[in-house]
Structures are given as structure tokens and as C-alpha cells.
Amino acid sequence: MLNNRRLVLAHFWxxxxxxxxxxxxxxxxMYVRSPLHAWLRQPELYYRSxxxxxxxxxxxxxxxIAMGFGYAITELSLGQTLRGKRWAWAGxxxxxxxxxxxxxxxxxxSASVLYTFYPPMIGSPFYYLGVVxxxxxxxxxxxxxxxNLHVWKRANPGKPVPLPMFANVAGSYLWGWTAVGAALEILxxxxxxxxxxxxxxxxxxxRVFFSWTLHAIVYFWLMPAYIAYxxxxxxxxxxxxxxxxxxxxSFILFLxxxxxxxxHHLFADPQVGxxxxxxxxxxxxxxxxxxxxxxxTICASVEIAGRLRGxxxxxxxxxxxxxxxxxxxxxxxxxxxxxxxxxxxxxxxSYQLDxxxxxxxxITGHFHLIFGGAIVIMYFAIxxxxxxxLTGRALSSVTLMKWQLWLWFIGMIVTTFPWHYAGILGMPRxxxxxxxxxxxxxxxxxxxxxxxxxxxxxxxxxxxxxxVLVRGHRGAAVTPAQFEFATAVHPPKTLPVALNSFGLWLxxxxxxxxxxxxxxxxxxxxxxxxxxxxxWMGGQx
Amino acid sequence: xxxxxxFSLRNRWFALSVGSTVGIxxxxxxxxxxxxxxxxxxAQFAGIWNAICSAAGVPQKxxxxxPLTSRVKTSDVVLTPSTLGNADALSIGRxxxxxxxxxxxxGPQGLSQANSPNLxxxxxxxxxxxxxxxxxxxxxxxxxxxMVARLSDxxxxxxxxxxxxxxxxxxxxxxxxxxPDIVAVGSPMRNIAPCASCHSAADRKLGSPWLEGEPAVYxxxxxxxxxxxxxHNDTSEQMRNVARQMTAGEIEAAAQYYASQRP
Numbered sequence: 001m002l003n004n005r006r007l008v009l010a011h012f013w014x015x016x017x018x019x020x021x022x023x024x025x026x027x028x029x030m031y032v033r034s035p036l037h038a039w040l041r042q043p044e045l046y047y048r049s050x051x052x053x054x055x056x057x058x059x060x061x062x063x064x065i066a067m068g069f070g071y072a073i074t075e076l077s078l079g080q081t082l083r084g085k086r087w088a089w090a091g092x093x094x095x096x097x098x099x100x101x102x103x104x105x106x107x108x109x110s111a112s113v114l115y116t117f118y119p120p121m122i123g124s125p126f127y128y129l130g131v132v133x134x135x136x137x138x139x140x141x142x143x144x145x146x147x148n149l150h151v152w153k154r155a156n157p158g159k160p161v162p163l164p165m166f167a168n169v170a171g172s173y174l175w176g177w178t179a180v181g182a183a184l185e186i187l188x189x190x191x192x193x194x195x196x197x198x199x200x201x202x203x204x205x206x207r208v209f210f211s212w213t214l215h216a217i218v219y220f221w222l223m224p225a226y227i228a229y230x231x232x233x234x235x236x237x238x239x240x241x242x243x244x245x246x247x248x249x250s251f252i253l254f255l256x257x258x259x260x261x262x263x264h265h266l267f268a269d270p271q272v273g274x275x276x277x278x279x280x281x282x283x284x285x286x287x288x289x290x291x292x293x294x295x296x297t298i299c300a301s302v303e304i305a306g307r308l309r310g311x312x313x314x315x316x317x318x319x320x321x322x323x324x325x326x327x328x329x330x331x332x333x334x335x336x337x338x339x340x341x342x343x344x345x346x347x348x349x350s351y352q353l354d355x356x357x358x359x360x361x362x363i364t365g366h367f368h369l370i371f372g373g374a375i376v377i378m379y380f381a382i383x384x385x386x387x388x389x390l391t392g393r394a395l396s397s398v399t400l401m402k403w404q405l406w407l408w409f410i411g412m413i414v415t416t417f418p419w420h421y422a423g424i425l426g427m428p429r430x431x432x433x434x435x436x437x438x439x440x441x442x443x444x445x446x447x448x449x450x451x452x453x454x455x456x457x458x459x460x461x462x463x464x465x466x467x468v469l470v471r472g473h474r475g476a477a478v479t480p481a482q483f484e485f486a487t488a489v490h491p492p493k494t495l496p497v498a499l500n501s502f503g504l505w506l507x508x509x510x511x512x513x514x515x516x517x518x519x520x521x522x523x524x525x526x527x528x529x530x531x532x533x534x535x536w537m538g539g540q541x
Numbered sequence: 542x543x544x545x546x547x548f549s550l551r552n553r554w555f556a557l558s559v560g561s562t563v564g565i566x567x568x569x570x571x572x573x574x575x576x577x578x579x580x581x582x583x584a585q586f587a588g589i590w591n592a593i594c595s596a597a598g599v600p601q602k603x604x605x606x607x608p609l610t611s612r613v614k615t616s617d618v619v620l621t622p623s624t625l626g627n628a629d630a631l632s633i634g635r636x637x638x639x640x641x642x643x644x645x646x647x648g649p650q651g652l653s654q655a656n657s658p659n660l661x662x663x664x665x666x667x668x669x670x671x672x673x674x675x676x677x678x679x680x681x682x683x684x685x686x687x688m689v690a691r692l693s694d695x696x697x698x699x700x701x702x703x704x705x706x707x708x709x710x711x712x713x714x715x716x717x718x719x720x721p722d723i724v725a726v727g728s729p730m731r732n733i734a735p736c737a738s739c740h741s742a743a744d745r746k747l748g749s750p751w752l753e754g755e756p757a758v759y760x761x762x763x764x765x766x767x768x769x770x771x772x773h774n775d776t777s778e779q780m781r782n783v784a785r786q787m788t789a790g791e792i793e794a795a796a797q798y799y800a801s802q803r804p
Contacts, residue, residue, distance in 0.1 A: 039722075497545045497554075508562055533621075
């Protein structure tokens with residue numbers, strides 16, 4: 001039962017439209033700094049493009065997917081009409097207006113500060129206000145998810161919250177809290193300078209605030225993909241979810257330990273003490289627990305499907321899996337990319353190992369592999385799953401879908417593997433051009449060319465993706481079958497309160513934030529002479 | 542099940558989750574704040590309290606020394622977008638009167654015939670900062686130093702407002718020529734940012750002048766002065782660090798290029 005189809009479609013379409021533009025910008029960036037192109041004579045254009053690419057891919061695209069998917073999950077899993085439809089539309093409009101405002105400002109060259117803001121660089125206030133609108137719009141979604149869950153709980157006292165909704169609300173709470181860091185940074189530190197009320201900024205403190213957001217935002221991007229792993233994949237491949245309880249524990253662990261770990265982005269920053277860096281390094285390592293739990297549970301669920309299809313032996317079940325199903329391909333590709341990306345992530349989170357690859361192209365390779373690869377490929381799969389429900393028309397281009405997923409997987413591997421290698425060679429990130437004629441840099445040239453080829457493959461994949469969706473709108477009208485999420489091997493009849501509510505986990509999340517961030521923030525607030533002169537982008541004012 | 546109390550030590554979910562979180566945090570804190578710092582032999586880590594404070598990031602002072610004072614006078618002007626505010630007509634008028642003493646070198650309309658910089662249309666902040674630096678001795682020049690000695694701060698603001706309001710000059714040699722590499726892309730391996738990233742079309746930075754149409758002799762002389770350290774009023778040594786790395790050919794190319802550009 002999906003009543004608010006237009007609402008969900010509006011979220012998905014605006015998300016994918018911005019994604020398409022940002023993807024082209026990304027491919028252009030890859031091309032202009034490769035040896036295939038002469039040095040960009042206007043390097044500022046490169047930073048403009050990076051800012052737009054990052055802002056869209058980081059703030060707009062995944063947020064809209066999470067919101068749209070969240071609204072769909074609310075109706076499909078709870079079986080009740082979405083409460084607060086008008087608010088949901090208001091949230092969508094805020095995100096749209098905010099995105100356009102930020103992007104126009106960036107396009108005019110007034111805010112080439114990159115999506116992580118990088119104080120003391122200061123751009124036009126309209127850029128930051130645009131980002132604030134996007135966040136406020138998404139906070140409306142956070143509130144609506146909570147309200148809808150409570151409405152359902154009141155009507156169904158004591159019953160287990162359906163897993164998709166439980167995970168969805170966990171993701172929304174994670175985002176609600178993690179966005180606070182960047183909001184504090186923008187409202188209290190950046191905007192006063194951008195409006196000209198102050199001329200200095202405490203960039204160390206600003207970076208600590210941003211790190212509060214910066215890492216958990218990745219897990220917020222990840223949530224729709226993980227929800228798809230647990231609640232769509234087992235059903236789509238003809239199996240059962242191996243363990244409902246394990247799924248809930250994974251989402252709970254993400255909620256608790258994904259949040260207070262962002263200082264591992266600041267390992268090279270002098271303003272945070274080494275003790276806190278180590279502490280957050282430990283909690284970052286803990287995030288591997290829910291990730292490995294998920295890999296185990298989903299592999300087990302898929303194995304059930306394989307055995308049900310007659311697969312035998314240690315690996316025989318793999319062969320008989322429904323490889324012709326787009327969802328099967330998507331989850332397999334996603335796991336491969338998650339595996340490589342996650343292994344690289346273990347290097348990033350290690351206090352000592354990080355120093356070898358800090359701020360190199362390795363980092364760019366890492367987060368593209370995890371987000372652009374493992375996560376976004378599941379966004380595609382989610383869209384393929386939901387499209388018939390949203391449009392009332394069948395998606396018939398299965399071959400095209402498989403081509404699309406294959407190309408995305410190959411493209412992402414070809415883009416990011418050389419990127420990792422270039423990082424080990426020491427190639428810094430955020431550079432508009434490199435002097436490949438220098439003997440020390442010459443070996444890096446081929447890696448950038450390879451990544452450029454990968455970027456073009458990704459663009460080709462995106463073209464196919466849009467073709468599939470657009471064809472879907474024109475396909476034969478059908479009455480889609482009742483949408484079903486995966487059922488567990490042992491569906492829960494009752495659950496302990498801890499696995500059916502969020503109070504304890506939110507308390508732990510906030511408590512850990514206070515422990516891990518309280519002192520560094522308080523210290524920087526109190527210390528004198530930590531502010532530095534702002535650097536205004538886009539010229540004299 | 543709904544009667545089950547969650548926030549109670551008897552609830553095993555509560556006890557286990559809170560207990561393990563606190564346990565992990567405590568062990569991590571012990572390792573990060575006590576054990577690892579205690580392995581360090583530096584003075585600021587001596588003693589457990591010092592070690593904890595250092596690991597927490599409390600600023601420590603362990604080097605006792607008297608700071609060296611530089612013999613080189615550097616600029617003490619702080620520029621922000623609002624340093625000058627909006628100039629009114631009175632200020633511009635006063636600036637016009639004061640500028641009569643500048644005309645010998647900088648021309649009656651701010652256009653130099655003597656290879657001195659053209660001032661017409663230059664950013665007010667730029668002119669103001671240079672005047673202040675001449676007065677403080679951060680920048681020295683046999684002609685300019687005595688000229689500014691008796692100017693008040695308001696005089697300098699007025700002069701800046703006046704010159705900023707004049708129309709920019711036309712280039713002396715308005716020929717189109719390719720943008721030299723040093724201007725467009727700098728030299729990344731020698732840590733030279735492109736001239737254009739602060740001084741012209743690509744981007745502008747607070748306090749950087751536009752250079753188009755300035756005399757080549759002047760630009761070259763300033764780059765050489767920055768390179769040798771004779772001129773040292775640039776903020777945070779930005780220009781000295783760039784000019785020291787530039788070759789004579791690059792200096793010439795930049796000077797010729799900017800001199801021939803229409804502002």
C-alpha cells in the first residue's frame with residue numbers, strides 16, 4: 001500500500017537529477033587533471049566543480065534518497081498512511097530550494113570552499129544558507145519518521161516494530177543528531193563571518209564540529225543500502241532473512257558507535273589531543289562489528305536462497321543463485337566494493353597507519369568505493385524495486401538493468417583502484433593539475449588516465465540507469481503485486497523492549513558524544529587566540 | 542513485555558550495552574591517556590598528570606627561551622572586508638585635494654608617465670595598506686617614505702577612496718598575447734601559485750592589487766625586491782615565497798603580460 005507515490009517519486013527524481021549533473025562534473029574533473037588534458041588554465045573552475053560535486057553527492061542526493069525511501073517504508077511496512085504529508089512536502093521544497101540556492105552560488109564562483117567548508121575559507125552566505133535549508137528539510141523527515149512510528153506503536157502496543165521501519169527510524173535519528181555538528185559550525189562560526197560581522201574564525205573548532213557530522217554522515221548515506229540488504233535482498237533472491245535480531249543489533253550498533261568517531265578525520269590536526277584521537281580510533285574500529293555482522297547475516301540469508309534452489313556443498317549454492325536478478329547482482333557487487341572499501345577504511349582509522357595516506361588520493365578512492373560504489377549501487381537497486389510500485393508500470397528492461405549494474409561496478413573499480421595506488425605513491429588530493437613531466441610524478445600519470453576511463457564507464461552506466469527509469473514511466477500499466485519485505489527465518493512474535501525502541505540507544509549515542517567530544521570542544525571554546533583571519537573566496541567585497 | 546523496564550540494571554540489555562560501552566571507553570582512555578603517553582620521554586609527558594594533560598591536548602609550555610625579535614619590520618595592517626567601510630563624497634573630495642602632492646609621479650588622473658604604479662581604479666584597501674606600510678617603515682622607498690610621514694589615518698583613507706573612484710587606465714600596449722604559464726597555472730612543483738589566483742580574473746584575494754596595465758618596469762622591480770627580501774611588507778611572506786622561486790624569465794613574462802593587458 002503506497003498512497004503517497006508522488007511524494008516518493010519527487011524525492012527520487014530530484015535526487016537522481018542532481019546525481020546525474022554531479023556525476024558529469026566528477027567525470028569532467030577526472031578528465032581535466034589527467035594527462036589526457038592540458039593543464040586547466042582556470043584552476044578556480046576545478047574547485048567550483050569539486051564544491052558542486054561534493055555538495056550534491058554529500059548533502060542532496062543521499063539525503064533525498066533516505067527521505068523518499070523512508071516515506072515509502074513507512075507506508076509499506078507499517079501499512080498505514082503517512083502522517084504529516086504536508087510537512088513532508090514542505091521538507092522536500094526546503095531541500096529543493098536549498099539545493100538550488102547553494103548550487104547557483106557555487107556556479108557563480110562565490111563559494112568554491114569545497115563541500116566540507118574548510119574554514120578559514122569563507123564563501124558567500126547563500127551557499128551555507130542553502131545547505132542549512134537542505135538540513136532543515138531533512139530534519140522535518142526525521143521528525144515525521146519518529147511521529148509515524150509512535151502513531152503505529154500506539155495502535156499496536158507491544159508488537160515488534162517491522163524491521164524496515166526500525167532500521168529506517170534508526171537512520172533518521174542518526175542523521176538528526178549527527179547533522180547538529182555541521183549546523184553548529186555553520187550557524188555560530190561560519191555565517192557570522194560570511195555576513196561580515198566577524199573577520200576571524202576559530203577554524204580548529206570549526207573542523208572539530210564538522211568532524212562530528214563528517215563521519216556519521218557516511219553511515220546515514222549507508223542506511224538505505226543496509227535496509228535494502230536486510231529487507232529487500234533476501235526476498236528478491238528467493239530466500240529468508242537469517243536473523244531478525246541480528247539485523248536490529250546491527251542497526252543499533254550503527255546508531256551508537258557510528259556517531260562519536262569523526263576525529264579520525266583530524267589525525268593530522270594539531271588542535272585535538274592525541275588521547276582523544278586514540279579514543280575515537282578505538283570506536284571507529286568498533287564500526288567494523290555491525291558491518292561484519294551484516295556481511296555474515298546477508299551471506300547466510302543468500303545461502304538459504306541458494307540451498308532452497310538445490311545448491312549443495314560448501315560453494316555449490318553460489319552457482320545456483322538467481323544471477324539473472326538485478327538485485328542479486330547489485331548485492332554481490334555492493335559486497336565486493338564494501339569489502340575492498342572497508343579494508344581500506346581500516347587503514348584510515350588507524351591512528352598510525354593513517355599518516356601514510358592522510359589527504360592523499362587514497363582517501364578519495366576510499367570514499368568513492370564505499371559511497372559511490374557499495375552504497376549508490378544499492379540506491380539503484382532500491383529504485384528498481386520501488387519503481388513499479390511508484391509508477392504503476394512494469395520495469396521491463398531487465399537486460400539494460402544488468403548492463404547498468406555491471407558497468408557501474410566495473411567503472412567504480414577502474415576509477416578507485418588506481419586512485420588508491422596513486423595515494424600510496426603520495427599523490428595529494430584536491431589538486432586541479434599535476435606536473436606529470438616531473439620525473440617524481442611521472443609514474444602517477446597512468447593511474448589518473450585509468451581513473452578517467454573508469455569515470456567514463458560510470459557516466460555510461462548512469463545513462464543506462466536513466467533510460468531504465470524513463471522507460472519505466474512509459475511501460476505497460478500493471479497493477480503491481482502487493483509489496484513485501486523479506487521475512488525472517490524466525491519472524492519475531494515479541495521482542496525485548498531494548499530491540500523494539502530507541503531510548504537506550506539514543507542515550508548511549510548522546511552520552512558517547514559527550515565523552516568523546518565534550519572536552520575537545522569545551523577546550524577550544526575556552527582557549528584564547530585560536531581564531532585566524534578568514535580568507536574570503538570570490539574576491540574583494 | 543511492555544511492562545519490562547529498560548533503564549534498569551536488572552535488564553540485561555541495559556546492563557550489557559551500558560557496561561560494555563563504559564568498559565571499552567575506560568580501556569581506550571587508559572591506553573590513550575595513560576599508557577601511550579607514558580612511553581614518551583619528552584619533558585611534557587613526565588609524570589602521570591602531565592601525560593594525561595598532554596594527551597588531552599592542554600597547551601603545554603616546555604621550551605623556556607626568549608623569543609627572537611626580527612630585525613625586519615613587517616606589516617602590521619589587518620585587512621578585513623570592512624576595514625575601510627563605504628567612502629562618502631567628502632572623503633573622496635579630500636582625497637582629491639591631498640592627491641595633488643602625488644601627481645608628479647602618479648599622474649594628475651592617477652595614470653603614471655614615470656613607470657610608477659597607476660593608481661586610478663586600484664582597490665582602496667590596496668592603496669590604504671601600502672600607505673600605512675610606508676608610514677610604519679614596513680615598506681621603504683626614498684620618495685614615498687617622506688611623502689607619507691605626516692599623513693593621518695584619515696588622510697590615507699581619503700586618498701585610497703579617491704584613487705579607487707577614478708576610472709581605470711587603458712593598457713599601454715593592448716596586444717593580445719597568450720597567458721604565460723606562470724600567470725595561469727604557476728608551478729606546482731616549486732610551490733608557486735598562479736599569479737591569477739590572487740591578482741586577476743581567476744580569483745581575487747583581499748589586499749591583492751589588480752595588475753593589468755601597470756608598468757612592466759614596476760612589476761619586475763617589485764618581484765625582484767620581494768625575491769631579494771628588500772621588500773617585505775607582504776602578508777605572511779606570501780609574495781616573497783613566490784618571488785624567490787621564480788626564474789628571471791618568469792618574472793619577465795609576468796611583468797610583460799600584465800603590462801600589456803587592458804585593465
